[in-house]
Amino acid sequence: MCLAAFLVGCQQGGPKPKAEDIILSKPGLMPSAILEITDEPGHWFKDPIDGDSLVVIKPGQAVMLKMTAETRTEHTITSLLWPSNASGFPVDQEKPSSVSVTTAFDQPGLYVFTCKVHPYVFGAVVVDDPKTEGLDIGSEMQLVTGAKVPTTSDIAKKLLRTYFVATTPALWRDYSKPTWNVALPDIPLNLAGNTISLSALSFSAPNKAFNPAVPGIGEVWVDTQFEIIDGKTKAGSATQVDATTWSIKKKVKGVDINMNHPHNMWTDSQYKNIYQTEWFDKRLTTFDRETGQVLSTVDVGESPSHVLTRPTDDSLYVAINAGESVVKLSGGDRPSVLSAINTGPHTSPHGHYITENGKLMVTPNALASSVSVVNLDSEEVVEIPTGGVIPIAVWGNPEGTRAYVANLLGTPPALLSSMSVIDLDKKIKITDINLAEDYNPITGKVTGEAYGLLPIQTPVSPDGKYVVTANTLSASITIVDTASNKVVKSLPCEPGCHGAHFGLKKGGGYYAYVASKFANDLIIIDMDKLEIAGRVVLADSNDSTISANNGMGGQGVLPLPLAEKSRLQRTRGLLGSGKLTPEVERWLKQATKSQIGGI
Amino acid sequence: MTKQVRKKRFWLLYIVMVFGLVNCLQSSPVWAMKSGETHVITLKASNLPSGQLAYQMASHKIKSKYGRIRDVTDRYPQGPTVPGPTIIMTEGDVAEITLEHDIEGSTLPVSLHVHGVHYKIKDDGTVKAMNGIVDSAAFPGKPYTYRWEAASGTAGTWPYHDHTFGNPMLGAEDKGLYGAVIVNPSSMEVTALIDGEIVDVDLDDVKREFVLWMHETTFWGAEINHILDGQQIPLWSNPTIGARLGELIRFHVIGIGTAFHTFHLHGHRWLEHGTSSVVDTVNIGPISRKTFVVEAGEGVGPGAWHYHCHVLQHMQSGMMGKFRVLE
Numbered sequence: 001m002c003l004a005a006f007l008v009g010c011q012q013g014g015p016k017p018k019a020e021d022i023i024l025s026k027p028g029l030m031p032s033a034i035l036e037i038t039d040e041p042g043h044w045f046k047d048p049i050d051g052d053s054l055v056v057i058k059p060g061q062a063v064m065l066k067m068t069a070e071t072r073t074e075h076t077i078t079s080l081l082w083p084s085n086a087s088g089f090p091v092d093q094e095k096p097s098s099v100s101v102t103t104a105f106d107q108p109g110l111y112v113f114t115c116k117v118h119p120y121v122f123g124a125v126v127v128d129d130p131k132t133e134g135l136d137i138g139s140e141m142q143l144v145t146g147a148k149v150p151t152t153s154d155i156a157k158k159l160l161r162t163y164f165v166a167t168t169p170a171l172w173r174d175y176s177k178p179t180w181n182v183a184l185p186d187i188p189l190n191l192a193g194n195t196i197s198l199s200a201l202s203f204s205a206p207n208k209a210f211n212p213a214v215p216g217i218g219e220v221w222v223d224t225q226f227e228i229i230d231g232k233t234k235a236g237s238a239t240q241v242d243a244t245t246w247s248i249k250k251k252v253k254g255v256d257i258n259m260n261h262p263h264n265m266w267t268d269s270q271y272k273n274i275y276q277t278e279w280f281d282k283r284l285t286t287f288d289r290e291t292g293q294v295l296s297t298v299d300v301g302e303s304p305s306h307v308l309t310r311p312t313d314d315s316l317y318v319a320i321n322a323g324e325s326v327v328k329l330s331g332g333d334r335p336s337v338l339s340a341i342n343t344g345p346h347t348s349p350h351g352h353y354i355t356e357n358g359k360l361m362v363t364p365n366a367l368a369s370s371v372s373v374v375n376l377d378s379e380e381v382v383e384i385p386t387g388g389v390i391p392i393a394v395w396g397n398p399e400g401t402r403a404y405v406a407n408l409l410g411t412p413p414a415l416l417s418s419m420s421v422i423d424l425d426k427k428i429k430i431t432d433i434n435l436a437e438d439y440n441p442i443t444g445k446v447t448g449e450a451y452g453l454l455p456i457q458t459p460v461s462p463d464g465k466y467v468v469t470a471n472t473l474s475a476s477i478t479i480v481d482t483a484s485n486k487v488v489k490s491l492p493c494e495p496g497c498h499g500a501h502f503g504l505k506k507g508g509g510y511y512a513y514v515a516s517k518f519a520n521d522l523i524i525i526d527m528d529k530l531e532i533a534g535r536v537v538l539a540d541s542n543d544s545t546i547s548a549n550n551g552m553g554g555q556g557v558l559p560l561p562l563a564e565k566s567r568l569q570r571t572r573g574l575l576g577s578g579k580l581t582p583e584v585e586r587w588l589k590q591a592t593k594s595q596i597g598g599i
Numbered sequence: 600m601t602k603q604v605r606k607k608r609f610w611l612l613y614i615v616m617v618f619g620l621v622n623c624l625q626s627s628p629v630w631a632m633k634s635g636e637t638h639v640i641t642l643k644a645s646n647l648p649s650g651q652l653a654y655q656m657a658s659h660k661i662k663s664k665y666g667r668i669r670d671v672t673d674r675y676p677q678g679p680t681v682p683g684p685t686i687i688m689t690e691g692d693v694a695e696i697t698l699e700h701d702i703e704g705s706t707l708p709v710s711l712h713v714h715g716v717h718y719k720i721k722d723d724g725t726v727k728a729m730n731g732i733v734d735s736a737a738f739p740g741k742p743y744t745y746r747w748e749a750a751s752g753t754a755g756t757w758p759y760h761d762h763t764f765g766n767p768m769l770g771a772e773d774k775g776l777y778g779a780v781i782v783n784p785s786s787m788e789v790t791a792l793i794d795g796e797i798v799d800v801d802l803d804d805v806k807r808e809f810v811l812w813m814h815e816t817t818f819w820g821a822e823i824n825h826i827l828d829g830q831q832i833p834l835w836s837n838p839t840i841g842a843r844l845g846e847l848i849r850f851h852v853i854g855i856g857t858a859f860h861t862f863h864l865h866g867h868r869w870l871e872h873g874t875s876s877v878v879d880t881v882n883i884g885p886i887s888r889k890t891f892v893v894e895a896g897e898g899v900g901p902g903a904w905h906y907h908c909h910v911l912q913h914m915q916s917g918m919m920g921k922f923r924v925l926e
Contacts (some may be wrong), residue, residue, distance in 0.1 A: 020825045024841025024923060025809075027834045028818075031649045048650035048774075062836075064649065067815065069773065069857075098857070099816045099916045260820050 002359065029102050031064035032057045035113070035123040037077075038070040039260065039280050041226035041235050041549055042169040045113060045123020053167035054124040056135065061179075062104040065091075065113060072234075072260060072281050073303045074322045075115040075365075077101045080122070081159065083109030083138040084148050092144075094329050095346055095367065096302060096322035109138025110151070112163060116367055116390060117303055117322050118279070119346055119408055120472070120517060134188035134195040145389050145412040151191045154444025158453070161201045162473055165495050165518055166558075169226075172552055173494055173519035175207045175537045212511070212524050212534035216243030217504040218560045218587040221274065222515045222522055223262045224538055226553025229253045230545040234260035236553060237546075238287075240274060241522065241539050242510075243503060243559070246536045251543065252276075252292040255368035259285060259294075264306040264351070264499075264556030268314045269571050271560055271584050273333050275316060277304040284318050286333055290581065295333040301325065301340075306351045306393075306556070310376060311567050312358035317341075317376075319349040321365060326352060326363060326374070343372040344383045351393030351457060353368050355400030356566035360424055362403045364391035371405055371420075373427055377586065382427050386420040387411050394422075395459040395467070397482065398565060401425055404467045404480070406455035407432075416441060416452050419469065421485060433485050435469065435478050450487035452478035457500045461510055461527055462563045462595075468512040468525065470497040477514055477523070479530055487528045494519035496554075502527070503559025508592040510563060515554025522554065561587050604803040606794060632786045634691025634749075635664040643701040644709040644737065644761065644776060645679040650773040652702060652709075652764070654683030671829070680833040681819050682812050683778025685851075686759075687813060687829070688716075690785040695746045700737040708736035708763040710743070710770065714886065715757030717748040722758075726767045736763040747780070754784040756810075756851040756890045777855055779810050781890075789890060791847075791892035792870045800892050806846040807832075812853050813860045813883050813908060816916035842895040842905075843925040849892045854883040860908035862889070866899040880909060896924035 033055035035045040045053045045065070055063060065077045074097050079090030086107040093099060096117050103112065108129040113122040121219045128136045137151045137160070149156050164184055165171045187198040220243055225236040232255045233577070242248040245419030252274075253259065263279035267289065276285045282306055286295045302322035309316055314331035315338070326349050329335035341361075343349050349363035349372070361374040370385045371394060388407030396403040403422040411418040417436035420429050435455055438448030452471035460467050462480070467480040474541070475497050479489040502510045511533065512525040526533040539551030561568055572588050574580050580588070641657040656675035662668050675684050689695060698711050712724030722745040723730045737743040752825070761776035762769075770776065789801040808823040820834035834840065842848050850869075852862045863880040869891035871878050881889045909917035 017826060019827055019830065023822070023824060023830075023832055024824050024843070024925060025820075025832060025834055026839040026841070026923075027832075028820070028836040028838040028920065030833075030835040031651065034649045034651060064651075064817075069769070094915065095912075097912055097913060101916060102817055353881075 010447055018413070022546055029062035029104055030275045032061040033104055033125070034064045035125070035416070036066045036067055036068045036070070037075055037121070038068060039072065040070070040154070041553060042167055044115075044118070044121035053122060054126065056126045056128050057105060059106055059108055059127055059129055060104065061177060062102055064100060064101040064102045065123070067098045075117055075121065078114055078116050079144060080112040080114040081110045081141045081143050083107045084140045084142040086111070090144060096348065107138070108132065108136035110160070112159070119390060119392070120166055122163055124163060124369075132190050134190035136190045136505070139192040143409075145409050145416075147412065147416065149441060152194070153442045155441035157201060158473060162495070164201075169549055169552070171244070172549070173207065174522075174539070175209050175519070175521045176541055176550070178207055180205045180207055188211055209535045209537045210519055211246040211536065212526070214526075214561070215506045216511050216524070217506050218243050219249065220503060220513050220522065221265055221558040221560070222401050222513075222538055222554050223264060223499070223556040224251070224520070224553050225261050225263060225279070225553055225555045226517065226549040227251075227546055227551065228548035229255065230547055231255040232258045234258050234280070235549070236260065236262045238262050238265060238274065239551065241536060241538070246510050246534065248538070251540060252287050253545070254285060254287070254294055257285065257294055257297055262556070265558040266307045266309055267558065267560065267562070268309060268331055269311075270574060270579050271571070274558070275307045275335070277307050277318060279305055279321065284316070284329065284335060286335060288333075296335065298329070298335055298337065300327045300337060308352060308354045310358045311356060317352065317354065317361060319352045321348055321350050321366065322349070325349075326361065339379075341374055341381065342378050343374070343381060344368060344370070344411060347372060347383075353394045353396050353403060355396055355424070356398055356564050358398055360400060362394050362396065362422070362424065364394045364405050366390045366392055371403065371422055373424060384421075384422060384427055384429060386429050388418060388420050388432070391420070391537055393457045396424065397460050397464040398462060399464070402482070404458055404460060406458040406469055408454055408456065417455060417471070419455060419458060419467070419480065431485060433480055433487070435471065435487060436474070437487065439474070449490045450478070451490045452476050452487065456498050459501050459512070461502055461512070462565055463510070466527065468502075468514070469499050470500045470514050470516075472497050472517070477525065491525065491532055493523060494521065497555040499555045501557040501559055502563045504561060504563050504591055504595055505588060508594050511559070513557045513559055515557050517553055517555060519554065520551030554582065561591065563595070568596055600613070629830065634689040636689070636692045637662040638686065638688060638692060638694040638696075640686065640694060640696040641681070641699060642684070642696055642711070643699045644764075645701040646703050647681070647775070649677055651678035651681060651773045652761075652771050653681050654778050655679035655701075656684040656763065657699065668758070674829045675831050676833050678906040680821070681775040681835070682810060682821055683776070684757075685779045685781060685810050685821060685823060685831060687781045687823070689783045689787070690749055690751055690754050692749045694747040694749070695744060696747065697742050698737040699742045700739045702764070706739055707765055708734055708738055709746050709776065710736035710761050710763040711759050712762035712770070713745070713747055713757060715755055716753050716780060716782060717750045718746060722746055724762045726763050729767055734763075749782045750926050751785070754782045756781050756853065756888050758853055758855065758886055758888065760855070772855055777812065778894040779851060779853060781808075781851065789892060790870060792868060792895050794897065797870065797875060800847060805846050805849045805892065807842055808849040808851065809840045810851045811862075812855055813858075814856045815858055815861065816908070816913045816918045818918060818920055820920075837917060837920045839921040839923055842924065844896040844901050844924055844926055846895045847891065847892055851888065851890045852881065852883055853888040854885050857884055858913070859884045859910070860913060863907060863909045864893075866902065867893045867897065869893050900924075901926050
């Protein structure tokens with residue numbers, strides 16, 4: 001026997017040890033699903049298996065939320081909402097980075113993630129207990145603001161519907177079709193033990209575009225940020241609309257430079273150059289307003305969001321949304337970086353404002369719940385805490401004494417939706433305006449005009465009377481009377497209502513122009529009547545190089561002539577100098593005395 | 600018993616003894632460590648349920664220079680893993696690795712590009728447009744065989760990864776297609792700091808090896824357990840690794856992706872490779888790697904010793920785990 005064993009082989013002596021006694025390591029999480037962060041409109045969090053922005057897992061499983069090289073800027077991975085009894089939540093990256101997250105989910109329900117820098121970037125995980133009927137949405141969801149709401153509430157359903165619309169380009173509102181159909185699939189959802197079909201959130205509405213009866217003066221540029229264009233891998237164009245005929249003059253696509261998510265624009269005092277931020281990139285691009293030719297690009301920092309000129313010298317100020325600064329550049333057709341103004345730790349400034357006298361700049365600090373007021377001569381910075389969550393855009397009155405800050409996620413705990421009013425002389429917050437005072441988030445009942453949820457761009461009319469705010473969740477436009485700090489009007493907008501600014505109405509008065517991310521129309525509001533005067537389509541159906549999302553992604557809005565009085569006066573000062581094109585001279589001469597104002 | 604019969608018995612016994620001795624030596628782990636072996640391997644590039652891509656060991660046979668073949672496939676996990684299987688060779692060995700394309704729903708080429716060992720240009724694991732010779736990659740139904748030579752001087756721990764899938768410049772290492780090759784020195788000895796002394800450690804005395812990949816903000820790990828005859832245990836993300844007090848443990852820490860890291864293990868010190876410098880933290884960049892031996896709990900005793908990346912943002916994102924040292 002011994003010989004037999006010897007012949008078979010001289011194996012190690014003794015019984016083979018049991019693996020469970022020997023292996024002392026414990027495996028970590030193995031992701032059951034992945035959501036990859038991309039630059040692809042609608043699919044910013046993307047399941048590599050089916051391309052959806054939603055994955056379904058079982059309790060106890062993990063998901064990897066993965067940054068990829070497919071996005072050329074930095075983001076945060078942040079819980080927007082989650083079941084209030086979930087362990088280990090919220091996930092919230094303090095500052096933008098290229099850092100991925102793998103996390104486990106213990107409680108059934110809906111978990112939605114976003115990026116605090118690009119806060120319409122949505123991805124969702126549904127943790128579904130196979131033992132229950134329907135897909136588990138949970139009983140109570142907690143919002144990032146701290147608020148807890150039943151999943152059966154109106155606000156919860158709004159969030160759910162908005163999530164599906166935002167992440168499904170086929171559900172975006174296309175004005176080239178007669179009807180907007182939000183047809184959601186018949187998937188059973190379990191809300192607090194009650195099963196309903198997702199299709200119950202479906203709806204449809206007629207699409208009716210129409211031109212204003214009274215023309216505007218000049219033109220309007222709209223960043224159609226989600227257009228997919230042949231010849232480049234990154235989305236977006238800038239669409240130029242004639243404010244007299246309301247037809248599209250051209251689209252600047254930046255194919256040669258692979259222009260990436262053009263977000264917001266401004267111009268110089270001669271209206272020669274358009275300065276264009278590329279929000280999902282690092283660049284400021286300059287193109288010729290008349291020809292659309294790209295003149296230069298310059299790297300300015302992560303996720304440049306908004307750009308403005310200083311009225312006194314045409315120097316440029318670009319907010320670095322995934323950073324902590326506003327970069328100052330020389331003007332002209334080849335801007336170069338002069339300096340960076342630090343706005344404070346973790347500020348992530350987004351849609352800033354420069355007073356008409358050029359003395360102050362105000363930044364809404366998206367990640368710091370504050371605004372920074374910068375003296376542009378001394379570059380001294382005063383940071384003012386506001387308590388608002390993701391202050392995202394700011395504008396001020398003509399005198400430069402008041403600023404109005406849209407807080408995307410309100411001012412907890414009291415205000416679901418808010419705008420902070422800042423005294424720029426005293427550098428203090430005066431008050432918060434409740435933009436959703438007349439909305440019941442549980443029942444959905446709206447009892448008055450104050451109905452604006454998730455406010456974004458918020459310009460002040462050049463006469464200082466009103467603040468017009470684009471509200472993305474409620475798809476509404478709220479108008480605040482600056483005398484009373486009350487919402488006096490609420491108008492219907494579009495899904496993803498986002499960008500707004502004022503232009504000149506022919507014969508006097510102003511139009512407010514409002515663009516929406518998930519629709520392809522530009523809304524025109526007559527500020528004399530506080531009514532919608534028209535809806536102009538931003539899609540160009542004759543342009544075969546636009547392969548998808550035609551006219552979609554409306555964000556930055558730049559009406560020309562610039563309607564702010566001191567800026568208008570400065571450009572009018574160039575009349576007859578030969579520095580302005582005949583077209584611009586013609587526009588400026590159409591302005592009324594009231595629009596121009598006293599010098 | 601006649602003299603002739605005794606002589607026959609002597610020769611019979613002699614033949615049995617020689618046969619048995621050869622058999623014994625060939626099947627022992629000591630013998631297995633000797634160089635000059637050929638590793639005949641079949642790897643698959645597959646999908647995980649999450650959509651991650653991963654390599655999977657389908658077959659690993661080791662052919663000795665005397666022609667004996669050992670099948671060691673059961674040392675590996677049965678499915679695809681991240682990181683992929685760790686291939687262990689010795690200086691002087693050769694590997695013939697056939698890669699099979701098993702990525703569902705894709706016809707894109709997938710490859711093996713290896714670092715450190717010798718190979719011909721046809722085995723570069725890149726597309727023809729890059730190497731000028733051949734698409735050095737597997738396609739669906741069309742496997743590709745690579746030949747790696749663990750030549751003298753290639754001892755060390757090296758990465759292998761895809762270099763063609765989706766993007767010929769980058770490949771799909773970022774999606775999970777990566778693994779390690781450990782080339783042991785022919786001497787089977789490495790230098791280590793043990794009980795405060797710089798000594799040569801016999802690799803036969805190493806009980807466990809931990810392969811830790813630092814990718815973005817996550818450790819992806821695997822254990823090679825020599826008590827269990829080289830069994831490889833997938834440890835996935837940010838695992839707890841474990842050992843007995845006093846065991847010799849070899850770490851292989853490798854970077855992948857774009858981030859730079861600083862690997863730190865609490866309570867333990869080791870030698871910076873090729874120096875007498877004692878460290879407890881090492882820099883890890885993309886595809887750079889550090890290998891070192893420690894004695895578990897040396898001087899500090901048992902405990903749940905933290906290991907982590909020391910880049911603050913990575914720590915905040917959970918890039919950490921425990922080194923559990925038990926009595």
